[in-house]
Amino acid sequence: MKATIATEWLSGCSGCHVAVVDLHEKLLGLLENVEFVRIPVLMDEKDYPEADIGIVEGAVRSEHDRVALKKMRSKVKTLIAFGTCAVYGGPSGIGWLHESSDVMNCAYRSGPTNSGTESPDMNAVPLEECVVPIDEVVPVDIYLPGCPPHPYFIAAAIKAVLDPCAPRITGKPVCSDCTRKMRKSENITLKRGELTAEDQEICFLSQGVVCLGSVTLNRCLAPCPKRGTACSGCAGPSLDIVNEPQLDIRTLVAKRMNMLTGIDTTDVTSYIEQNAKTFYAYALASPAIYKKPTVEIMEWTGETTKLN
Ligand code: SF4
Ligand code: SF4
Ligand code: SF4
Structure with a gap:
């Protein structure tokens, strides 16, 4: 049946x-x-x-x-x-x-x-x-x-x-299906407002462009970075961010970009905070994000409505 x-x-x-x-x-x-x-x-x-x-x-x-x-x-x-x-x-x-x-x-x-x-x-x-x-x-x-x-x-x-015996879907982030290579780069500055970068083979983070692929659950097969646009996180946060209260989108991205380019982590975190409506656009209404002790969406955006 x-x-x-x-x-x-x-x-x-x-x-x-x-x-x-x-x-x-x-x-x-x-x-x-x-x-x-x-x-x-x-x-x-x-x-x-x-x-x-x-x-x-x-x-x-x-x-x-x-x-x-x-x-x-x-x-x-x-x-x-x-x-x-x-x-x-x-x-x-x-x-x-x-x-x-x-x-x-x-x-x-x-x-x-x-x-x-x-x-x-x-x-x-x-x-x-x-x-x-x-x-x-x-x-x-x-x-x-x-x-x-x-x-x-x-x-x-x-x-x-x-079928309970069917293979489990993996919990890997978007990077797992992205073909771009992360590598250390020098003399790179943070590209504010940019969604793309010149080199099609190299990870956006290595080129100073904020990409949320490493903090986003892969439920898409990474079409955006494969076609030249940084990931904006539309599939929602990766499982480590959902499950661990102390981990957050902006700090993880900032650390990774800092390791690859030397760009100061506070430059990256403050850029993401200033653009919180973009970088936190998809999971803002979830307690998994707004109840994190380090996430201050209201403060960053200057809005006055209270999140419960
Ligand atoms: S951070 Fe973005 S560009 Fe870099 S490997 Fe991950 S998905 Fe690809
Ligand atoms: S923006 Fe959405 S569809 Fe594009 S790579 Fe990121 S999660 Fe996938
Ligand atoms: S905006 Fe919502 S309903 Fe529309 S495709 Fe995205 S997840 Fe689905």
């Missing part, structure tokens, strides 16, 4: 659902073993049927998200937090730093594509005051971050649920 899968889509961009469709031939292989009973991107099923596996994209940002998530949890045996939004809050987690009324005003009234007079539909579900990862609302069985996760890891995660 085929295992059944139901999916749901909370506050996210739908990119994670599109990634499921992107499974292509892997999806066909999977379909021999599974049947989708609910998947918003492919079928019009409003109810929440019982299923063996529940896959949830997006963070909890509204009462609708909260209710939908609880319904999913009550109907599925194994729940997968699917994508960086579901696991860590994702980009919309930056809403933590602002009042929800400010977010609405910025998005709907004073945004560059808005006339300045339009108001959000008054029937729309109001935003909650905070964005939270889904495990702040219901228990989660499997975490699959990635923005979106690469189809390779999606297929591997589903196989792991269906």
Whole structure:
């Protein structure tokens, strides 16, 4: 008998659902073993049927998200937090730093594509005051971050649920799939605001460009550094950062860059702090980041909303 899968889509961009469709031939292989009973991107099923596996994209940002998530949890045996939004809050987690009324005003009234007079539909579900990862609302069985996760890891995660003997997905960082070489370099300065560097063979850190590949979990196969852009950490923090309270993104990157180039660690840490909304963009709403004793997002950004 085929295992059944139901999916749901909370506050996210739908990119994670599109990634499921992107499974292509892997999806066909999977379909021999599974049947989708609910998947918003492919079928019009409003109810929440019982299923063996529940896959949830997006963070909890509204009462609708909260209710939908609880319904999913009550109907599925194994729940997968699917994508960086579901696991860590994702980009919309930056809403933590602002009042929800400010977010609405910025998005709907004073945004560059808005006339300045339009108001959000008054029937729309109001935003909650905070964005939270889904495990702040219901228990989660499997975490699959990635923005979106690469189809390779999606297929591997589903196989792991269906077959306890399937190979475990590794917990290595993005560097493990990057082809660039780390090497010691001299006379290198910190390249502020740069996302790329001249030498395509050499690690960005060796060239003075901040790359988060060493502090980011590999759920993408490292497409950005392979194509010439530094990693911005969209798959969320590496497992050592999640599990060890004293380890943090900026200090680990600064130490590594210092070893490779001699650039002062405080230059790197203060640069990352000044740009915290960029370098901490994907996991800001997660206690794994904002509860670290050394992470002072509010202080760095000068925002006034309190993180709990
Ligand atoms: S994790 Fe990325 S791709 Fe998935 S819903 Fe969030 S923003 Fe979109
Ligand atoms: S830090 Fe970035 S460029 Fe360097 S090896 Fe890691 S992913 Fe590649
Ligand atoms: S930003 Fe980093 S984690 Fe995200 S897809 Fe690019 S290499 Fe992967």
